[in-house]
Amino acid sequence: MQQDTPRRFAGKVAIVTGAGNGIGVPLATRLAAEGAAVVLADKDLAAAEKVCADIVAGGGRAAACRVDICVPQQVEAMTAFCRERFGPAHIMMNNAGIGGQRHFLETPLETLQKLLSTNLVGTFLCAQAAARDMAGLGGGAIVNFSSHSGLLGSSGRAAYAASKSGIIGMTRVMAVDLAAHGIRVNAVAPGTVATPRIRASHNDERREAWLKAIPMARYGEPHEIAAAAIFLASEDAAYVTGQTIAVDGGFTIAGLRVKNLAARDGSY
Numbered sequence: 595m596q597q598d599t600p601r602r603f604a605g606k607v608a609i610v611t612g613a614g615n616g617i618g619v620p621l622a623t624r625l626a627a628e629g630a631a632v633v634l635a636d637k638d639l640a641a642a643e644k645v646c647a648d649i650v651a652g653g654g655r656a657a658a659c660r661v662d663i664c665v666p667q668q669v670e671a672m673t674a675f676c677r678e679r680f681g682p683a684h685i686m687m688n689n690a691g692i693g694g695q696r697h698f699l700e701t702p703l704e705t706l707q708k709l710l711s712t713n714l715v716g717t718f719l720c721a722q723a724a725a726r727d728m729a730g731l732g733g734g735a736i737v738n739f740s741s742h743s744g745l746l747g748s749s750g751r752a753a754y755a756a757s758k759s760g761i762i763g764m765t766r767v768m769a770v771d772l773a774a775h776g777i778r779v780n781a782v783a784p785g786t787v788a789t790p791r792i793r794a795s796h797n798d799e800r801r802e803a804w805l806k807a808i809p810m811a812r813y814g815e816p817h818e819i820a821a822a823a824i825f826l827a828s829e830d831a832a833y834v835t836g837q838t839i840a841v842d843g844g845f846t847i848a849g850l851r852v853k854n855l856a857a858r859d860g861s862y
């Protein structure tokens with residue numbers, strides 16, 4: 595039996611950064627399917643325009659704009675574009691981000707600066723610009739994108755982890771500072787997700803290491819991460835703020851994993 599898509603965001607306006615690729619695609623598409631007017635903001639304007647065209651062709655309301663989330667003037671222009679097209683945003687999805695790994699001893703300062711600038715400063719700028727509009731509306735919801743790497747020490751991720759664990763701390767403080775304005779702020783921490791970028795970059799060895807470490811023994815799908823982020827933005831999460839939800843098939847909660855437990859019963 596086919597179920598009707600819920601319309602949790604009818605009359606709402608959302609901005610999705612990084613909407614042209616990966617997780618951003620189902621994020622923007624589902625928000626629009628559930629009734630939101632969506633601004634798809636991306637450095638890669640052509641990709642955002644393509645996703646936008648698909649949403650509009652399906653009867654949704656959407657507009658694409660170019661933004662580099664690291665540049666304050668461009669972030670201001672993004673929220674101004676949103677106000678002009680659809681009105682101020684009730685929902686801000688801070689999804690745009692970049693990855694990177696290198697052994698700590700070989701990580702150049704520039705790599706750290708680039709990751710902090712995009713992932714942490716970019717999230718700060720977009721959240722602040724959107725929150726100022728939301729304060730005028732009397733409320734809203736912000737969802738930031740952290741990572742399993744913000745929760746655990748995985749090899750070669752000092753710079754990336756710094757940016758993503760910074761997002762977890764910033765999310766908590768934003769939640770406290772913005773609660774009086776009716777704005778909830780939460781984060782998702784995706785595990786490894788089968789986006790085109792990840793599919794192209796993981797070789798067999800890496801894939802095997804991941805599948806061994808994930809209790810659910812599979813990669814996440816982009817729409818599964820989007821679903822959790824959309825829950826956090828929705829009224830279903832009306833009393834949830836300051837939280838980071840790992841969406842990772844159990845990767846970050848797993849301890850020692852032993853098969854054939856019965857054979858080892860009674861020992862440590």
Ligand SMILES: NC(=O)c1ccc[n+]([C@@H]2O[C@H](COP(=O)([O-])OP(=O)(O)OC[C@H]3O[C@@H](n4cnc5c(N)ncnc54)[C@H](O)[C@@H]3O)[C@@H](O)[C@H]2O)c1
Binds near residue numbers: 616662792
């Ligand atoms: N895919 C994963 O396995 C995974 C795991 C953990 C966390 N995440 C996080 O989830 C989010 C989405 O990841 P994804 O895998 O879909 O990424 P992706 O690379 O597939 O897409 C990211 C999008 O962000 C855009 N972008 C990058 N820098 C930007 C900038 N400065 N300004 C504006 N747009 C910019 C890119 O153009 C692209 O369209 C990111 O924050 C990422 O760190 C992803």
